Structures are given as structure tokens and as C-alpha cells.
Amino acid sequence: MLVEKGLLKEVLDQALEKGGDFADIFVEYKKTTGISLEGGRVERVHSGTDVGAGIRVVSGDTTSYAYTNDLSREGLLQAAGIVAHAFSGPRKECSLDLRRLRPVVEFTIAERPDEVKTEQKARAVQEADRAAREAGGDRIKQVIATYGDVVQKVVMANSRGEYVEDERIRTRFAVQVVAAEGSLIQTGYEAAGALAGFELLKEHQPAAMAEVAARRALGLLEARPAPAGRMPVVMSGEAGGTMVHEACGHGLEADLVQKGLSVYARKKGQKVAADIVTVIDDPTLPGRYGSYRFDDEGVPARRTVLIENGELTDYMYDRVTASREERESNGHGRRESYQHKPIPRMGNTYVAPGKMDPEEIIREVKNGLLVKKMGGGQVNTTTGDFVFDVAEGYLIVDGDVGPMVRGATLAGNGPEVLRNVRMIGRDLGFTIGTCGKDGQGVPVSDAQPTMFIGELVVGGTGHAGSKGKVKRV
Amino acid sequence: MLSGTLDIALWAVEKARSLGAEQAEGYISFGRELVVEVRDGKVETLKTAREQGLGLRVIAGRRVGFAYTSDLRREVVEELAARAVSNAASTSPDPCNRLPAPVPEYPVLDLYDRAILAATVEEKIEMARALEKSAREYDRRVRAVETAAYHDGEVEVGLVNSLGIKASYRGAYCGLYISLVAEEDGEAQTGFAVDYTLKFALLDPVKVGREAAQKAVRMLGARSLAAQRVPVVLEPYVAAGFLGLLGPALTAEAVQKKRSLFAGRVGQEVASPQVTVVDDGAMEGGLASAPFDGEGVPTGRTVLIEGGILQGFLHNTYTAAKEGVSSTGNGVRGSFKATPEVGTTNFFIRPGASSPEELIRNTPRGLYVTEVLGMHTANPISGDFSVGATGILIENGELTRPVRGITIAGNILDLLKNIDGVGNDLKFFGGKGSPTIRVAGVSVSG
Numbered sequence: 024m025l026v027e028k029g030l031l032k033e034v035l036d037q038a039l040e041k042g043g044d045f046a047d048i049f050v051e052y053k054k055t056t057g058i059s060l061e062g063g064r065v066e067r068v069h070s071g072t073d074v075g076a077g078i079r080v081v082s083g084d085t086t087s088y089a090y091t092n093d094l095s096r097e098g099l100l101q102a103a104g105i106v107a108h109a110f111s112g113p114r115k116e117c118s119l120d121l122r123r124l125r126p127v128v129e130f131t132i133a134e135r136p137d138e139v140k141t142e143q144k145a146r147a148v149q150e151a152d153r154a155a156r157e158a159g160g161d162r163i164k165q166v167i168a169t170y171g172d173v174v175q176k177v178v179m180a181n182s183r184g185e186y187v188e189d190e191r192i193r194t195r196f197a198v199q200v201v202a203a204e205g206s207l208i209q210t211g212y213e214a215a216g217a218l219a220g221f222e223l224l225k226e227h228q229p230a231a232m233a234e235v236a237a238r239r240a241l242g243l244l245e246a247r248p249a250p251a252g253r254m255p256v257v258m259s260g261e262a263g264g265t266m267v268h269e270a271c272g273h274g275l276e277a278d279l280v281q282k283g284l285s286v287y288a289r290k291k292g293q294k295v296a297a298d299i300v301t302v303i304d305d306p307t308l309p310g311r312y313g314s315y316r317f318d319d320e321g322v323p324a325r326r327t328v329l330i331e332n333g334e335l336t337d338y339m340y341d342r343v344t345a346s347r348e349e350r351e352s353n354g355h356g357r358r359e360s361y362q363h364k365p366i367p368r369m370g371n372t373y374v375a376p377g378k379m380d381p382e383e384i385i386r387e388v389k390n391g392l393l394v395k396k397m398g399g400g401q402v403n404t405t406t407g408d409f410v411f412d413v414a415e416g417y418l419i420v421d422g423d424v425g426p427m428v429r430g431a432t433l434a435g436n437g438p439e440v441l442r443n444v445r446m447i448g449r450d451l452g453f454t455i456g457t458c459g460k461d462g463q464g465v466p467v468s469d470a471q472p473t474m475f476i477g478e479l480v481v482g483g484t485g486h487a488g489s490k491g492k493v494k495r496v
Numbered sequence: 497m498l499s500g501t502l503d504i505a506l507w508a509v510e511k512a513r514s515l516g517a518e519q520a521e522g523y524i525s526f527g528r529e530l531v532v533e534v535r536d537g538k539v540e541t542l543k544t545a546r547e548q549g550l551g552l553r554v555i556a557g558r559r560v561g562f563a564y565t566s567d568l569r570r571e572v573v574e575e576l577a578a579r580a581v582s583n584a585a586s587t588s589p590d591p592c593n594r595l596p597a598p599v600p601e602y603p604v605l606d607l608y609d610r611a612i613l614a615a616t617v618e619e620k621i622e623m624a625r626a627l628e629k630s631a632r633e634y635d636r637r638v639r640a641v642e643t644a645a646y647h648d649g650e651v652e653v654g655l656v657n658s659l660g661i662k663a664s665y666r667g668a669y670c671g672l673y674i675s676l677v678a679e680e681d682g683e684a685q686t687g688f689a690v691d692y693t694l695k696f697a698l699l700d701p702v703k704v705g706r707e708a709a710q711k712a713v714r715m716l717g718a719r720s721l722a723a724q725r726v727p728v729v730l731e732p733y734v735a736a737g738f739l740g741l742l743g744p745a746l747t748a749e750a751v752q753k754k755r756s757l758f759a760g761r762v763g764q765e766v767a768s769p770q771v772t773v774v775d776d777g778a779m780e781g782g783l784a785s786a787p788f789d790g791e792g793v794p795t796g797r798t799v800l801i802e803g804g805i806l807q808g809f810l811h812n813t814y815t816a817a818k819e820g821v822s823s824t825g826n827g828v829r830g831s832f833k834a835t836p837e838v839g840t841t842n843f844f845i846r847p848g849a850s851s852p853e854e855l856i857r858n859t860p861r862g863l864y865v866t867e868v869l870g871m872h873t874a875n876p877i878s879g880d881f882s883v884g885a886t887g888i889l890i891e892n893g894e895l896t897r898p899v900r901g902i903t904i905a906g907n908i909l910d911l912l913k914n915i916d917g918v919g920n921d922l923k924f925f926g927g928k929g930s931p932t933i934r935v936a937g938v939s940v941s942g
Contacts, residue, residue, distance in 0.1 A: 058586075061753055064587075064590065065586060066560075066588070068561060068586045068587050069563065069583065070562075071564050071833055072564070072565040072566065072576070073565075073833075074566050074567040085538065085540060085541070087542045088542070088544075089543070090546070090547075091546045092546070092568075093546070102546075142585075145586040165755050201754070208757075208877055208879075251905065282640055283677065284640060284677060286684075362547070398873055400870060401869045401872070405677050405685070405686045406900065409869070410869045410870040412873035412882070430905065432870065432873065432882035432883065432903050434869075434884045482882045482883075482904070482905050482941040483882060483939075483941070
């Protein structure tokens with residue numbers, strides 16, 4: 024145990040000295056490993072130990088938060104005193120028995136990374152380097168491979184008498200390949216990550232990932248510049264879920280909704296998407312990058328249906344936003360570390376698969392852009408305008424997959440795009456990422472089936488008209 | 497207090513040496529931070545933080561190992577030393593792995609304004625309130641303030657190495673941040689403004705609040721624009737974002753690893769003659785200023801592009817050793833959790849002679865770009881970018897109507913060469929700064 028229950032009670036009691044509706048403490052003990060290879064050399068092997076606690080008191084609409092690295096009795100009580108100092112009411116009595124909560128789901132870790140030798144982890148990045156260079160020959164100019172693992176132990180306790188102990192183990196691996204021909208430079212990227220141990224690299228072998236990244240970079244060398252203009256877009260199931268994350272995920276986070284900063288505010292129970300669209304956030308899926316048993320304020324994780332058959336059914340809540348609506352949190356209060364207060368966040372967000380054969384969708388669309396892999400994205404939740412990067416894209420010509428294109432970005436408006444979903448495939452492909460909001464990064468995954476969107480803005484440097492087969496709509 | 501913490505770093509260095517490291521370096525920091533967020537005149541969040549940590553870098557058998565901890569108890573630091581030395585065994589050896597030697601002196605900089613610490617929390621809350629109030633009073637269409645925040649912090653950094661460097665400094669900063677929404681006829685637009693400085697007296701909440709409100713209000717009624725190629729005028733914030741894309745390519749690390757757009761082009765014209773790009777780690781008042789970098793090398797001024805001609809690259813001790821040159825003092829550490837990597841400090845485009853108004857007036861038809869979305873998706877290796885954008889149309893030298901839902905795309909090298917106007921309004925956003933910039937022709941898609 025990181026901090027004794029007796030001390031946790033003392034700290035919560037001290038934090039509520041000047042009143043408050045709710046107090047909690049989040050204690051974290053984190054061990055990290057980071058390994059990176061570039062230029063054929065294992066450049067970095069880093070180990071980290073991060074220890075700290077964040078203490079919070081919520082009173083009405085005000086939150087007071089303090090954190091410290093000092094987990095001694097004096098250190099924690101001092102931080103609790105600073106938090107209490109923000110208020111000036113009478114002491115809030117709290118009789119705490121600190122009952123331990125049990126998780127709703129269990130995840131199994133097959134091979135704990137803290138029991139795997141560093142040399143073995145370093146070999147993984149070297150395997151990736153070799154495989155990428157073998158796959159691409161002279162045109163491969165650089166291979167960057169990174170491995171990381173995190174073992175995070177947390178203890179959470181609050182003035183409702185709830186106590187949670189948890190351990191989160193995450194492992195990730197990524198390869199970036201730089202290919203060049205003449206003055207043209209292109210990059211290919213492939214990444215895997217999960218709430219899992221070193222077994223991740225059995226399912227996602229470093230060499231295989233490196234080959235995919237190398238082939239993508241080489242393909243882009245041959246690709247033509249992406250067209251510019253409005254056109255139909257098919258997102259392949261294997262492309263990942265950046266679009267659902269940006270086009271609707273963020274706008275369904277309750278803090279943005281309550282502040283009136285989301286296009287989806289005041290739309291619960293209303294139609295916001297085509298009938299075929301169902302959107303779910305489910306942190307209880309086993310072994311995904313955004314999976315967790317408890318969120319970061321001790322609420323058991325649960326599957327939340329956000330949009331059902333086109334109707335907005337729920338937002339993602341943490342404790343503070345839930346209490347404003349006099350409801351319970353649905354387990355989406357997450358934080359990067361003890362240095363941050365929890366806010367509503369996504370876990371594993373996806374569009375539920377439909378019934379259509381993905382190839383049939385491409386045949387039906389006839390002409391447009393096929394997105395085979397999505398990159399990063401960003402959204403302005405207030406207007407709903409979003410963009411995301413196409414890491415691998417092709418033109419669809421007469422119902423067939425045509426030539427590869429490079430440098431495309433897709434831009435759209437969340438609600439418009441959701442209404443404009445015309446067909447949904449029966450496949451589903453996940454991608455991982457670190458999602459940034461309010462300066463906090465948390466691990467997430469997202470997924471979509473193959474989807475046909477009637478029209479999106481494709482931002483490329485080529486001219487749509489000059490590409491012959493691409494019809495502008 | 498710092499002399500005590502330096503002792504911990506020294507002890508870790510000695511411990512690593514006793515475990516077989518030929519060279520060792522301890523970087524220790526102690527920080528304090530305050531954030532006040534106000535909403536509807538009331539404090540929404542009050543956050544106070546104390547953070548400390550030690551990063552230990554060792555060189556053993558020409559291999560580098562690193563470990564960090566935020567737990568500074570003796571037994572943990574002892575384990576840290578063992579971990580750093582054992583990590584070195586899994587990295588590749590390189591004769592250029594070395595630590596810098598002591599220098600006679602460091603630049604003397606004014607980095608610690610006592611007024612920041614002296615101001616009471618109540619005064620700081622008042623400042624955040626004034627920020628929110630000025631934004632709301634600017635225009636009745638300002639409907640919601642997402643965040644109106646006052647932020648300050650101070651940090652003490654100590655650095656010791658086994659070659660004899662033993663140095664420390666103290667710095668403090670303060671800033672204001674506001675983001676808000678303006679609404680009219682059911683349409684919402686966002687605006688934000690930010691200002692960070694080393695001097696408490698320079699904070700101007702009324703100005704920052706108005707700037708954010710004005711940015712949101714001027715976007716009301718925005719529509720898309722047909723695909724075309726037009727001249728664009730980039731606001732300083734947007735131009736600084738594009739400049740940020742160049743940062744990695746101007747490091748010797750990227751050149752040595754064959755992933756720089758500028759490799760092998762020193763002495764050549766890589767930008768329009770109006771463009772001069774500078775990095776200055778010892779700049780007066782710079783948010784990224786410090787007497788020494790993350791490995792104890794004095795900071796200084798490096799001109800990277802002068803009049804469009806590429807002059808050279810940024811170095812840390814390792815990349816300098818590779819080429820037999822001196823480090824430029826650009827071994828930048830994000831925190832005690834990271835090793836000193838080649839990076840920018842106060843990195844900016846030198847201002848020109850034209851006012852931003854003149855740049856717009858001399859543009860018959862173009863786009864004034866006020867915000868970009870997805871800059872992080874641009875590719876710093878190839879230089880290709882395609883980002884979402886909002887802005888205001890320029891017709892006959894005047895700003896006419898707001899534009900949204902478009903993308904602008906191209907390659908950063910073409911953008912540099914096509915710059916045909918540099919404003920006199922250099923503005924910094926943290927460590928990156930730019931004046932207003934005009935670019936001759938950029939692909940716009942909408």
C-alpha cells in the first residue's frame with residue numbers, strides 16, 4: 024500500500040477543515056521504461072520513478088487542487104492544508120470507514136513488463152530497424168523505433184468513504200520510417216499499444232509493424248499529390264477511429280457541454296446523426312489502449328452508449344459534471360497523473376459496426392477518396408469543425424481502389440458529417456493515441472467500421488479537376 | 497534550500513561513479529506553480545503545485561544510461577544510480593558520448609521577478625476576474641467564457657557533473673490565458689488570447705480579455721471559400737506555429753540523422769531574403785531564457801537563417817562532438833524526466849519594417865489566416881502540411897468577411913521562399929515568436 028488508510032483519513036479530514044462538499048486524494052506510484060532507436064543505434068534507455076499525490080476539495084462550483092511529490096505525513100497534511108485554505112466555511116464532518124470498491128471488470132496481464140529484462144525490450148527496437156531496412160532497401164533513410172511501458176499503482180480515497188486500489192500496466196511500440204527518392208521525403212508510421220504487458224509484442228510483432236511502416240513510406244514516394252476540394256470519402260475499417268474521436272467524441276464530454284462549448288449541448292434525446300450511426304465509449308473492453316477498471320477518481324468503468332441509432336443518448340461525465348446535473352458519474356473522469364485534476368475524457372470510442380461488406384461500399388461509391396489509415400486530428404468543439412490527417416489514402420476510381428495519394432487532410436463539421444454517413448460496414452479497426460485536452464495527455468483508442476461519408480473537404484495540393492476521374496460534388 | 501538539493505545530485509553522481517560510470521551528471525529541479533481559473537466572477541479552480549525531481553545521466557563504456565525520480569529519499573536515489581548504470585549496458589556505444597567541461601562564467605540574466613511571489617493569491621484572483629470581465633464587456637455577443645486563468649510558477653534548477661560543473665539558477669514566470677465563445681443567431685465562434693511574461697508588472701488583463709473577445713466576434717458569420725490559390729497573411733500566432741515546424745529541421749541532430757529538410761544546404765538560399773530566423777537562449781525577458789542549457793553549457797544567440805541564407809544548425813554537446821564544433825547551448829530538457837536533446841529556446845523570425853495593416857492593405861485579394869487546426873499533423877520531416885484554417889477574406893486591401901471550414905496545404909520550404917512581407921509586430925508565444933507574415937501563394941481548399 025502506498026499510503027496507509029489511517030493517514031488517508033487524516034488527510035481528507037484536514038482537506039475539509041474549512042468546509043466543502045467533497046474531498047478526494049489520488050496517490051500514484053509510477054515506474055516507466057522508454058527505449059528508442061534511431062540510425063541503427065539504441066540511443067535511449069530511460070527508467071523513471073514518479074511518485075506523488077493530488078488532493079482536491081470541491082465546494083459548490085469551486086475546485087481547489089494541490090499536488091506534491093512528498094508522500095510523508097507532513098507533506099500530505101501540508102498539501103491538504105493548502106487545499107482547505109481556498110475556503111472559509113465551517114469544518115465539514117466526515118466519518119470515514121473507507122470501504123474498498125471492487126472493479127466491474129478484470130483484465131489479465133500475461134507478461135508483466137517490470138519482470139522482462141531491459142535487453143529483451145531493446146532487442147524489439149533492433150528487430151524493427153532490421154525489418155524496415157530489409158523491406159525497403161536503399162530508399163529507407165531512417166528508422167525510428169520506440170518502446171515504452173508503464174506500471175502505475177494508484178490509491179484513491181474520498182469523503183464518501185470509498186477506497187480504491189488499482190494497478191494499470193500499459194505497453195506500446197511504434198515505428199516511423201523515413202524514405203526518400205531524389206528530393207522527395209516521405210514517412211510511414213505504425214503503432215500498437217494496449218492495457219497489456221510485454222505480450223503486446225507477440226500479437227503485434229516489431230518486425231511486422233516495421234514492414235507495414237516501410238511499405239507505407241515507400242508507397243507515398245510513388246503517390247501523387249492528393250486532390251483538393253469536396254468529394255465523397257470512404258473510411259476503411261482498418262483506418263482507425265480518429266474521425267469519431269474528433270467529430271463527436273470531444274463534443275460529448277460533459278464539461279464542454281455544460282459550459283456551452285459543444286455543438287452537442289442541449290441535444291440529449293435529439294437526432295444528431297444518421298439512423299445507422301451508433302457511438303459507444305467502452306473502457307471495459309479488454310486489452311485496448313484506453314481500457315481501465317476504475318477511472319481516475321475511483322468510479323468503476325462502464326460502457327456508455329453516446330449515440331444510439333442516430334439519437335444522442337448520453338454524455339461522458341466525471342464526478343463534478345455529474346453532480347451539477349444531480350446524477351452519478353459514468354466513469355469517464357480521467358487525469359494524466361497526480362499533477363492534474365480529473366476531467367471528462369474518452370477511453371475506447373467507436374462507431375458500432377453495421378452489416379455491409381466493406382468492398383461493396385467501395386463499389387457503390389464509385390468515385391472519391393478511400394482512407395486506409397488515419398493520422399492525428401483536432402476539433403473545435405464549439406463549432407464542431409474538425410480536421411484529421413490521412414496517413415494512407417487512395418483514389419476510388421469507378422468502384423475500384425485506384426492510385427495512392429499523399430498529403431491529404433480531411434476537414435468537416437461533426438454534426439454535418441454524422442448526418443451524412445450513408446453506409447456502414449461490418450468490420451471494425453482500432454488505432455491508439457494520446458489524447459490531449461487542457462494540457463493533459465491520456466491513452467485512448469478509437470475505432471470505426473468502413474464508413475461512407477457523402478462529402479468532406481479534402482485539403483491537398485493537387486487540383487481535383489485535373490485528376491480526371493475524381494468527381495467534384 | 498537549493499544547496500541541500502544540489503547535495504543530493506552530487507551524491508547521486510558519486511554513487512554512479514562508484515558503480516562504474518566514467519562520467520555522470522545530475523539535473524535537479526524544484527518547482528512551484530499556481531493556477532487560478534475564474535468563471536462568472538467566481539474562482540472555479542485554484543491549483544497549487546510543488547514538484548521536485550532528479551534526472552541522472554551516466555556514461556559507462558561510451559554508452560549512455562538515464563533514470564529519473566521524483567522521490568528524493570536516499571534509498572530511492574541509490575537505486576536510481578544503479579538503474580542508470582545498468583540502462584547504459586543496453587544502449588549502443590558512441591565515442592561522441594561525453595559531458596561538457598566547466599566554463600569560467602555564465603550569462604547573467606534577470607529571470608526572477610520577486611513581484612510574482614510577492615503578489616497575494618487574492619490579487620492574482622482579481623487579475624483573472626479582470627480578464628474575464630474585460631472580455632465580457634467588449635461585446636454583448638460574448639456568451640461563454642471557457643477559461644479565464646492566471647498562472648504563475650517558479651523553478652530552481654541545479655546541475656552538477658563529474659567534470660566539475662556545479663551551477664544553479666532561479667526563474668519565475670506569470671501569464672494570462674482566456675478562451676471564450678461569441679454567439680449570434682445560433683452560430684457560435686471561439687476566440688482566445690494568451691500572454692506569458694517574466695515581469696508581473698507587464699501583465700495586462702484588460703488587453704488580453706479584449707483580444708480574445710475581438711477574435712471570436714470577428715469570426716461570426718463565417719462561411720467556406722472555394723478552392724483556390726491565393727496570397728495569405730498569417731497572424732503572428734499562426735506564423736509562430738509554422739515556425740515551430742522548422743525547429744526540428746534546424747537541429748544538427750536532424751541533419752546527422754538524415755531527416756532534415758536543410759541538410760547540406762548551409763550557405764544556400766532556403767527562404768525569401770526578407771527572412772531571418774534566430775534562436776537566443778540568453779534573450780532579455782525570454783520565456784525560455786536561462787544562463788545554461790540542460791547540460792550546463794552557456795546559452796547564447798545563434799542566427800540560423802540570415803536574409804534567406806542558411807547559416808548553420810543548433811547543437812548540444814553530443815552533436816557538436818560528432819562534427820568537431822562547439823555546442824550552441826541548445827541541449828534542451830523538457831524537465832528532469834528527460835535527457836538534454838537538441839532543441840530551440842527563444843526561437844523567432846526577426847521583425848521587418850511593415851506594419852501588419854500595411855501588409856493587408858497591399859494585398860488586393862487574399863486570406864488573413866487567424867487560426868489553424870491540426871498543426872501537429874504536419875510532417876516536420878517532409879515539410880508537407882495540410883491544416884484546417886479559419887480567417888478573414890482580404891478584398892481590395894481590406895478585411896471583408898470571415899471564412900471557416902477550409903484547409904491550407906503546401907510545403908514549408910515553398911512557404912519560406914514565397915514570403916513577400918514581414919511585419920514589425922514580433923510577438924512571442926512561450927519560446928516561439930513571429931511577426932505577421934505574408935506569403936505569395938498558398939493552396940486553399942474549401
